[in-house]
Amino acid sequence: MPETDRKEAVTVVGAGLVGSLLAMYLARRGYSVEVLERRPDMRREVIDAGRSINLAISTRGLHALRQVGLEAEALKHAIPMRGRMIHSAKGELTYQPYGKDDSQHINSLSRAWLNKFLMTEAEKTGRVRIRFKQRVSHADFETGALTVHDEATGQTRHEEGRVLFGTDGSGSAVRQEMDKVPGFQATQEQLGHGYKELTIPAGPGGTFQMEKHALHIWPRGSYMLIALPNEDGSFTCTLFLPWKGPVSFESLDSPARLEAFFEEQFPDAKKMIPDLVDAFFSRPTGSMVTVKCAPWRVGGRTVVLGDAAHAIVPFFGQGMNCGFEDCVVLDGLLGQHGRWEDVFADFERLRKTNADAIADMAVENFIEMRDSTGNPRFLLEKAVEKVLLNAFPGEFVSRYTMVSFSRVPYRLAYEVGAIAGGIVSELTDGLARAEDVNLERAGQLIRGRLVPFMKEHADGFRTEG
Structure with missing residues (x-):
């Protein structure tokens, strides 16, 4: 033509x-x-x-x-950001890789x-x-x-x-x-949350004050803080809060309340943001x-x-x-x-x-990031998912992997992700450690549910990654 x-x-x-x-x-x-x-x-x-x-x-x-x-x-x-670094309110760190190995990463x-x-x-x-x-x-x-x-x-x-x-x-x-x-x-559809951009400056000599190759998340249920690394050693932080409510942009209406909130919820981040009050009150609040x-x-x-x-x-x-x-x-x-x-x-x-x-x-991933990333069950499911990705290459795929590390159509990734997520959830029930997952049962579920669906939509998976 x-x-x-x-x-x-x-x-x-x-x-x-x-x-x-x-x-x-x-x-x-x-x-x-x-x-x-x-x-x-x-x-x-x-x-x-x-x-x-x-x-x-x-x-x-x-x-x-x-x-x-x-x-x-x-x-x-x-x-390169090879995984999520989860920060608890006590400052404890938990690392969650994004892919089956370090070759699968996103980039800030x-x-x-x-x-x-x-x-x-x-x-x-x-x-x-x-x-x-x-x-x-x-x-x-x-x-x-x-x-x-x-x-x-x-x-x-x-x-x-x-x-x-x-x-x-x-x-x-x-x-x-x-x-x-x-x-x-x-x-x-306006999200009920807004966002505020803050900055963690570089340390002495342009050094990174936190792990360089990770997307940092402070998940706190209905709200969260995230940080992405920059070339100059700094991190761009984004605070996501509801517009209104007990903990919200509306409630953080004074320097004292802001500092008390960060001291309670993000104490490790607060130590690294020297201009917290000025930045918070001088920068606009974005909507999504x-x-x-x-x-x-x-x-x-x-x-x-x-x-x-x-x-x-x-x-x-x-x-x-x-x-x-x-x-x-x-x-x-x-x-x-x-x-x-x-x-x-x-x-x-x-x-x-x-x-x-x-x-x-x-929208679903927002809920996962703020609510689930600090949840023990969620962490166990992610660990089981990684075991399956390595044990069944070409047969088991996760939604995140398809969305971020392939060019498989988003609609197909959504549907496959639902099947894969169901398999992971089923295999995690009653499990204490990811390495104890029943691989024989996993193979049966993957080949009974996931593989047939992928074969049926094989054309979509031929898109080059």
């Missing part, structure tokens, strides 16, 4: 992570790309801090970068660094022009025409009809315009939302992707990875179809069910 017309100029709204990467993919296929970004150029102006959660880039995101030759450079700035990466890097690399193609302080106020989906307000000059202009890609995040202006189209539906919408497209003129189509909460570390995978899938379809309408229809068909699946898994 002929490809869509490469001479056509296209518009990408949003120069965040997904928009910048998408611009590169489109440029690589020969399109002239205009990117409209509402914020200032973060490479030249300081953007308000305190609203970014560090990235955990894994197999899906790295694969997307590899396709445009950027994986190696990104990994130079990444820190600076959101700001990656965004700047992708914008610069997109511009280097010679086919991408990024315009900053540009706010899209209206879109005509019949003609593709845009009304754009230049916040630097105060002027408003109308741009001629183009194919439009909305990559402008969870509060997408493009999606809000699509909401006016008959039949369009969108839901935004799950966005689902349908359809993702309007004819052959407009499509939304990334957070604009499917914003998810950050607790599986897959928001950016999922958005980057959108770019890979869309790019593949550009080589197969001659009409934008066919590209967009196939894109939504392939991606929406998977985006919905990872959105649901992200």
Whole structure:
């Protein structure tokens, strides 16, 4: 089939992570790309801090970068996180590996660094022009025409009809315009928790004050603190609390209450955050939302992707990875179809069910991280899971492994994970130590329940990891 017309100029709204990467993919296929970004150029102006959660880039995101030759450079700035380090209220540490061995790890990466890097690399193609302080106020989906307000000059202009890609995040202006189209539906589910970013600075000589190669978690039931390592030896910490309630952002309304709370719940972290009070009260409190919408497209003129189509909460570390995978899938379809309408229809068909699946898994993982990671039964099940991963390679797989260390479709990972989780739970009943798990019984359960399902959906497992 002929490809869509490469001479056509296209518009990408949003120069965040997904928009910048998408611009590169489109440029690589020969399109002239205009990117409209509402914020200032973060490479030249300081953007308000305190609203970014560090990235955990894994197999899906790295694969997307590899396709445009950027994986190696990104990994130079990444820190492998091989497991979770759980901190009890008494300061006791428990380590939970992510995979069957250290080769299976996720990577901590600076959101700001990656965004700047992708914008610069997109511009280097010679086919991408990024315009900053540009706010899209209206879109005509019949003609593709845009009304754009230049916040630097105060002027408003109308741009001629183009194919439009909305990559402008969870509060997408493009999606809000699509909401006016008959039949369009969108839901935004606000999490009852907010988040506050804090920092554990580097120790003397740029040393790490905690284990460098771990994602640190202080699970406390209805709330938690996490920390991810940075290149300079510091850790970016994120405190997740309910908005309201006995222990909440609302209740921590004075320096004394904040310090008493940290001293009781996170004493080891408190010792490493010298500016706790100033940082807490000066930095904004972020909100988290799950966005689902349908359809993702309007004819052959407009499509939304990334957070604009499917914003998810950050607790599986897959928001950016999922958005980057959108770019890979869309790019593949550009080589197969001659009409934008066919590209967009196939894109939504392939991606929406998977985006919905990872959105649901992200909420479930939040509950796991804050409630279960310190639970003895949970720790035993994770240990049993690791035994099975090593004892039955190719036959037993875990949900986390498939989501983070493969490119198996999210929907399939969700379903397989449910079967695998049931097997682990059954084998853990009455068990005192993971090494005592009945491998004969395990083999029967795996080959009776899991293997047949995987064979039935074998095509999905052929996706390269």
